[in-house]
Amino acid sequence: MDIDSKPIVSLEGVSFSYNSQPVLQEINLSLFPGKFIGIIGPNGSGKTTMLKLISGILTPQKGEVKVDNRNVRTIPRREMAKIISMVPQESYVAYNYKIKEIVFMGRIPYINQWKGETIPDYQISYDAMERTDSLGYAEKRIHQISGGEKQRVQIARALAQTPRILMLDEFTSHLDLSYKYEISKILQDALKKELKCIISVFHDLNLASFCSDQLILLNKGRIETIGTPQEVINEYNLKKVYRTKPYIIQHPELSIPQVIM
Numbered sequence: 001m002d003i004d005s006k007p008i009v010s011l012e013g014v015s016f017s018y019n020s021q022p023v024l025q026e027i028n029l030s031l032f033p034g035k036f037i038g039i040i041g042p043n044g045s046g047k048t049t050m051l052k053l054i055s056g057i058l059t060p061q062k063g064e065v066k067v068d069n070r071n072v073r074t075i076p077r078r079e080m081a082k083i084i085s086m087v088p089q090e091s092y093v094a095y096n097y098k099i100k101e102i103v104f105m106g107r108i109p110y111i112n113q114w115k116g117e118t119i120p121d122y123q124i125s126y127d128a129m130e131r132t133d134s135l136g137y138a139e140k141r142i143h144q145i146s147g148g149e150k151q152r153v154q155i156a157r158a159l160a161q162t163p164r165i166l167m168l169d170e171f172t173s174h175l176d177l178s179y180k181y182e183i184s185k186i187l188q189d190a191l192k193k194e195l196k197c198i199i200s201v202f203h204d205l206n207l208a209s210f211c212s213d214q215l216i217l218l219n220k221g222r223i224e225t226i227g228t229p230q231e232v233i234n235e236y237n238l239k240k241v242y243r244t245k246p247y248i249i250q251h252p253e254l255s256i257p258q259v260i261m
């Protein structure tokens with residue numbers, strides 16, 4: 001069997017509760033390499049929790065989460081940091097670091113305690129800032145920049161980590177229109193070049209449709225449906241899950257569905 005036909009991430013019978021509140025129930029899912037996967041669903045449907053389970057931040061009470069066919073619980077933290085990097089929804093950096101220092105933190109899993117940082121570590125960080133258009137404020141401090149600029153810095157840090165899987169939680173919430181699409185294209189490009197898989201939570205269904213090869217629609221902690229944007233974004237599914245009747249139109253240039261309220 002070709003290595004790429006095996007799932008890179010799988011959830012097998014996964015259930016998770018916070019205290020006694022069930023959040024995800026009996027999730028079975030296989031994600032394959034080469035895909036941009038979008039997770040959508042209403043507030044509280046379990047999207048962020050699913051990301052945290054895949055990255056090993058949370059452990060399910062039932063079932064198994066596997067990355068590269070290994071239970072994430074058995075993967076040491078440093079090794080996990082080379083496999084997955086995460087761009088969180090909101091990131092508060094307590095110490096007022098310079099942007100270039102924050103991006104460089106992506107290299108920490110690779111730095112040998114005896115040899116220290118290397119020239120390639122600096123080059124990779126520089127490239128990540130260049131790709132996300134954050135070089136212009138590399139010398140500024142994190143508390144001096146806007147929300148959108150912070151999101152680009154976090155994406156630069158995550159790319160500098162050179163993961164195989166990049167996970168993002170609503171990475172566009174503070175980005176303006178041009179950066180939304182620009183960053184989406186940078187991520188799609190990274191998927192072609194170096195990443196094995198991107199898994200992103202989306203609030204914005206139109207951007208989810210634009211970016212994703214495959215969409216997972218969550219509803220009250222269960223997978224309502226999974227498929228291409230064309231298969232998932234339709235009036236029936238959205239009405240059932242979001243309890244409102246949206247209108248779906250086809251994008252005039254791209255063959256993807258777009259939602260208007």
Ligand code: ADP
Pocket residue numbers: 018021023041042043044045046047048049050
């Ligand atoms: P989504 O990302 O789809 O909005 P989440 O996965 O963040 O959903 O949350 C799912 C449910 O779990 C929500 O009801 C939320 O209130 C609850 N929840 C999330 N984080 C915690 C936590 N740390 N402690 C307790 N409950 C939580």
